[in-house]
Amino acid sequence: MLFLARIFMYLLTAGVLYVMFAYSQEMPFAARIYPEIVSIIVGVLLIIEIVRAVPSKAGAQDHAIGADIEFSDDEKSEAGMRKAALVFASIFLLILGLYLFGFYATIPAFIFGYMVIEKEKPVWALVFAAVVGGINWYVFGAVKPAISRRGFMGVMAGGPRR
Amino acid sequence: MLVMVGVAMVGTLSGKAPIKGIIVGGLGILVSLVGVHISTGIYRFTFDQLYLVDGLKLIPVTIGLFAIPELIYMAVKGTGIADVPLGDLTKGRRQGIRDAFTHWWLIIRSSLIGIWVGIIPGLGSSVADWFAYGSAKQTCAGASETFGKGDVRGVIAVDAATNAKEGGSLIPTLAFGIPGSSTLALIFGGLIIVGISPGKNMLTTDLHLTFSMIWLLIIGSIITSILCLAFTRQLALATTVRPTILIPIVLGMAVIGSFAASSRFEDVIIMAVFGLIGYFMRFAGWPRPPFLLGLVLGPIAERYLWTSIQLYGGEFLLRPGVITIFVLLVVVIFYPAISRKLSPVKSDVVPG
Numbered sequence: 001m002l003f004l005a006r007i008f009m010y011l012l013t014a015g016v017l018y019v020m021f022a023y024s025q026e027m028p029f030a031a032r033i034y035p036e037i038v039s040i041i042v043g044v045l046l047i048i049e050i051v052r053a054v055p056s057k058a059g060a061q062d063h064a065i066g067a068d069i070e071f072s073d074d075e076k077s078e079a080g081m082r083k084a085a086l087v088f089a090s091i092f093l094l095i096l097g098l099y100l101f102g103f104y105a106t107i108p109a110f111i112f113g114y115m116v117i118e119k120e121k122p123v124w125a126l127v128f129a130a131v132v133g134g135i136n137w138y139v140f141g142a143v144k145p146a147i148s149r150r151g152f153m154g155v156m157a158g159g160p161r162r
Numbered sequence: 163m164l165v166m167v168g169v170a171m172v173g174t175l176s177g178k179a180p181i182k183g184i185i186v187g188g189l190g191i192l193v194s195l196v197g198v199h200i201s202t203g204i205y206r207f208t209f210d211q212l213y214l215v216d217g218l219k220l221i222p223v224t225i226g227l228f229a230i231p232e233l234i235y236m237a238v239k240g241t242g243i244a245d246v247p248l249g250d251l252t253k254g255r256r257q258g259i260r261d262a263f264t265h266w267w268l269i270i271r272s273s274l275i276g277i278w279v280g281i282i283p284g285l286g287s288s289v290a291d292w293f294a295y296g297s298a299k300q301t302c303a304g305a306s307e308t309f310g311k312g313d314v315r316g317v318i319a320v321d322a323a324t325n326a327k328e329g330g331s332l333i334p335t336l337a338f339g340i341p342g343s344s345t346l347a348l349i350f351g352g353l354i355i356v357g358i359s360p361g362k363n364m365l366t367t368d369l370h371l372t373f374s375m376i377w378l379l380i381i382g383s384i385i386t387s388i389l390c391l392a393f394t395r396q397l398a399l400a401t402t403v404r405p406t407i408l409i410p411i412v413l414g415m416a417v418i419g420s421f422a423a424s425s426r427f428e429d430v431i432i433m434a435v436f437g438l439i440g441y442f443m444r445f446a447g448w449p450r451p452p453f454l455l456g457l458v459l460g461p462i463a464e465r466y467l468w469t470s471i472q473l474y475g476g477e478f479l480l481r482p483g484v485i486t487i488f489v490l491l492v493v494v495i496f497y498p499a500i501s502r503k504l505s506p507v508k509s510d511v512v513p514g
Contacts, residue, residue: 005445012439013189020192023207031199031206034464035192042188049181071444072235080238084441087234087409091434094413098430103421107414114410128407132414139418 001081010050017043090114103140108133183452186443190456191463193218201468213428217461222420222429224454226436229416231444236405243408244401255394261314268298268315269322276323280330282462289458292451294323329379336364336372 021039024032074080090110097106108129115125137143196207197217208214236243262269272294279290298319299305309316334340339361341347353360364372390397420433443450470478478484 002445005442008442009446009448012442013185016189016192020195020207027199027204027206028202030468031202031204034467035195035206038188038191038460042185042192045181045185045188049185052181071447072239074238075235075445083238084234087230087237088438088441091230091413091437094417095430095434098417099427103418107417111410111414114413115406118406120404120406124407128411132411136414136418139422 001076006053010046013042013046017046103136104133104142107136179447179449182448186448186450187452187456190453190458191460192456193223193453194457194460195464200465213426216424218432218457219423219429220457221423222433223436223457225416225420226433226438227440227443227450227453229412230433230437231440231450233409233412234441237409240405242402242404244398255391258314262318265315265318268302268318271301272298272319272322273326276326277330277333279323280327281333289455290323290327291320292454294319296451325383329376332375332379336360336375337362 017039020035021043024035024039072080075084094106094110097110100106101109111132112122112125112129115128116122134143194217196214197205198215199206205215275294275297276290279293295309295316298315299309302309302315305313305315331341331346335346335350339350339359341350350360358364358368358371416433417430420429421427423429440450443453474481
């Protein structure tokens with residue numbers, strides 16, 4: 001799998017470089033010079049990196065990635081990858097739900113569903129879903145119009161007699 | 163040139179894989195070029211998509227690249243952020259204060275990095291902490307083994323830089339009238355509304371206002387520290403929340419945050435795409451922070467390059483200030499390699 005991840009990154013980088021370089025050819029000099037130079041430098045470095053990594057030894061040893069957090073052994077395991085696939089699947093479902101049903105309905109439903117599937121108590125799932133749903137309403141300004149809508153005042157407070 | 167020093171920090175942030183770091187930084191720069199080109203006004207790499215005219219937004223890209231892979235890590239690990247018991251927090255509080263005084267030199271170094279990042283307009287909070295963390299990881303003894311596994315020096319470096327950058331960003335805002343960050347741009351607007359023009363006046367006739375702002379920053383930091391010390395237990399409890407609760411909530415908030423950046427649904431998709439890329443980057447051992455640096459610094463470097471060329475032509479490279487910063491650039495590039503060469507000599511000394 002590590003091999004496939006590396007191939008994915010090389011192909012992604014090469015693809016971005018190709019697109020940037022090819023499209024910049026149609027631009028005036030002032031607009032194309034900067035992306036061209038960066039593409040060429042990155043392209044040369046990518047070739048050096050691939051040449052170093054193909055025999056695998058050099059590529060495998062320089063796995064210390066500086067300020068970033070390294071990939072753990074748990075994540076490399078089959079169970080770890082299955083879990084990662086499940087999280088990505090849930091993100092996909094979340095986005096699909098957002099597209100189809102909108103933010104107000106999908107986000108609380110997603111939180112509730114995820115927590116119930118992961119065997120959390122439904123009551124707590126409902127509480128957390130309601131809190132985040134409320135924040136969502138607040139962020140997008142739906143709370144104010146909702147609470148400022150005038151309800152039935154009651155007869156004693158001047159409401160209409162029926 | 164100052165921006166190029168920032169770009170050179172990519173090497174520092176990439177540990178033993180500087181080539182990968184520079185490749186990722188270059189990718190960040192290329193992605194940052196999507197949108198309208200300032201000098202010519204033409205659309206670059208927009209592929210006839212209206213969404214791409216404004217370029218890719220920093221917030222969804224950052225959330226995708228960093229938050230989503232961490233959520234996956236948490237899901238796989240199956241425990242909260244802190245996978246050990248909280249223990250005696252009173253002792254921890256005292257130890258924390260002691261640590262800050264023990265590592266005073268690291269605090270000064272990281273604060274200087276924070277001030278420098280704050281001075282450069284447009285860099286801001288997104289990169290100050292990475293700069294400081296990368297620098298500390300390269301220069302502190304034994305950091306490559308202990309950083310990311312509970313070494314307090316990583317926390318000290320990041321916090322010192324994050325706090326110091328606020329003071330640093332006041333310098334261009336007040337002295338030159340150039341807002342150092344988005345927050346200070348709001349303060350800048352507020353000052354103009356009440357009839358105060360940031361710039362030369364803030365260092366002459368309105369000097370008292372400048373000192374008021376400095377003191378407010380100091381008092382604000384002290385109040386925050388006292389509150390954090392008082393509520394340590396409550397804040398620490400947040401790290402013990404189970405991932406089955408944390409993951410859906412953080413995902414929901416991440417989606418809201420990404421969308422709120424520009425109220426475009428495409429931002430949510432960008433977040434998910436960069437989440438996938440971030441996961442593969444971690445898997446393949448490609449550092450992610452350089453991408454962020456490239457994304458932030460790319461357009462600034464291009465803009466200043468053209469400004470310098472328009473003002474001085476190619477001769478701007480021979481100006482004394484530029485030569486001085488070039489020397490600094492060389493130091494930034496070669497310092498990690500030199501310090502790595504020298505460090506085994508120190509460790510070979512057997513005590514006793």
